[in-house]
Amino acid sequence: MNKNEKFVITINREFGSGGHAIGEELARQLGVRFIDKQIVEAVANKFNITPEEASIIENRRPSWWEDFAQFYSNFMSMNEYFVDAQNITSRQLFLAQKAAIREIAYQESCVIVGRCGFDIFREESNSLKLFIHAPKDVRIKRIMERYNVNEIKAKELIADNDYTRELFTKTFTGCNWYDARNYDLTLDVKNFGVQGAVEFLLNFIG
Numbered sequence: 001m002n003k004n005e006k007f008v009i010t011i012n013r014e015f016g017s018g019g020h021a022i023g024e025e026l027a028r029q030l031g032v033r034f035i036d037k038q039i040v041e042a043v044a045n046k047f048n049i050t051p052e053e054a055s056i057i058e059n060r061r062p063s064w065w066e067d068f069a070q071f072y073s074n075f076m077s078m079n080e081y082f083v084d085a086q087n088i089t090s091r092q093l094f095l096a097q098k099a100a101i102r103e104i105a106y107q108e109s110c111v112i113v114g115r116c117g118f119d120i121f122r123e124e125s126n127s128l129k130l131f132i133h134a135p136k137d138v139r140i141k142r143i144m145e146r147y148n149v150n151e152i153k154a155k156e157l158i159a160d161n162d163y164t165r166e167l168f169t170k171t172f173t174g175c176n177w178y179d180a181r182n183y184d185l186t187l188d189v190k191n192f193g194v195q196g197a198v199e200f201l202l203n204f205i206g
Contacts, residue, residue: 001126001127001128001184001205002126003030003109003205005030005126006108006126007032007109007126007127007128008025008109008110008112008117008118008124008126008127008128009023009027009030009042009110009111009112009128009129010103010111010112010113010118010121010127010128010129010130011023011070011111011112011113011114011117011122011130012039012116012117012129012130012132012165012169012182012183013113013129013131013132013133014133014134014139014162015115015131015143015157015161015165015171016134016138016139016140016142016143016146016154016157016158016161017133017134017138017139017142017160018112018132018142018189018193018194018197019132019187019189020036020113021194022132022189022194022197022198022201023111024036024111024113024200025113025195025198026198026201026202027111027193028112029198029202030111030184030202031110031154032108032109032110032111033102033104033108033109033110033111033195034110034111035101035111035112035113036112036113036114038116039097039100039101039127041054041110042092042100042104043096043097043100043185044096045092046096046100047096048110050064051180054093056190057090072148075123078126091172094115094116094136094172097115098116098120101115101117101120102120105121105124107145113120114165116168116173117145117174118131118168118175118181118182119175120171120187121171123158127184128184128185128205129160129182129183129184130184130185130186130187130201131178131180131183131185131186131187132183132186132187132189133186133187133188133189134188134189134190135139135188135190136158138189138190139154139158139169140155140158143157143158163188165177167176167177185204187200187201
């Protein structure tokens with residue numbers, strides 16, 4: 001990846017690995033836009049719904065079979081995306097997010113966390129696709145500290161979020177979330193910490 005030209009860095013991460021914080025700091029040090037919740041707001045504007053409604057839709061565990069018929073009956077007939085929030089499927093929201101992400105990346109360099117970025121920019125030559133992970137005990141400790149929960153709750157949050165992200169990826173890309181072939185680099189951040197991981201990545205980018 002050539003950081004002297006317009007580029008895109010995508011980060012997929014295990015829950016509790018610190019991938020979000022790593023992406024945010026990496027974007028700050030590179031002086032480029034960090035894309036995460038902004039996408040929800042951009043898509044909410046397209047659908048003419050509130051960001052809160054968009055977040056509720058986004059957080060639904062995606063179901064291909066539940067959305068399939070409704071998607072094909074509604075999507076092509078939408079009038080400038082002005083539809084009732086109750087009728088928006090997770091697939092429609094994903095496609096709108098994908099379009100918003102691509103539009104931002106077309107305009108400027110950016111770091112994107114989540115949203116299947118590795119697949120959206122699969123054919124983008126000047127890109128770096130990352131997967132951030134860490135051992136379960138490291139993630140449990142981080143979640144306990146970050147959310148002030150006990151070990152049992154931390155394990156539940158990790159299991160639920162990892163499952164949702166894996167299912168989301170499989171549903172909308174057909175890819176295995178953990179398949180290393182999806183990424184240019186997979187990084188175990190156990191011995192790095194957020195700042196150490198950022199420094200490593202900056203050196204890797206060169």
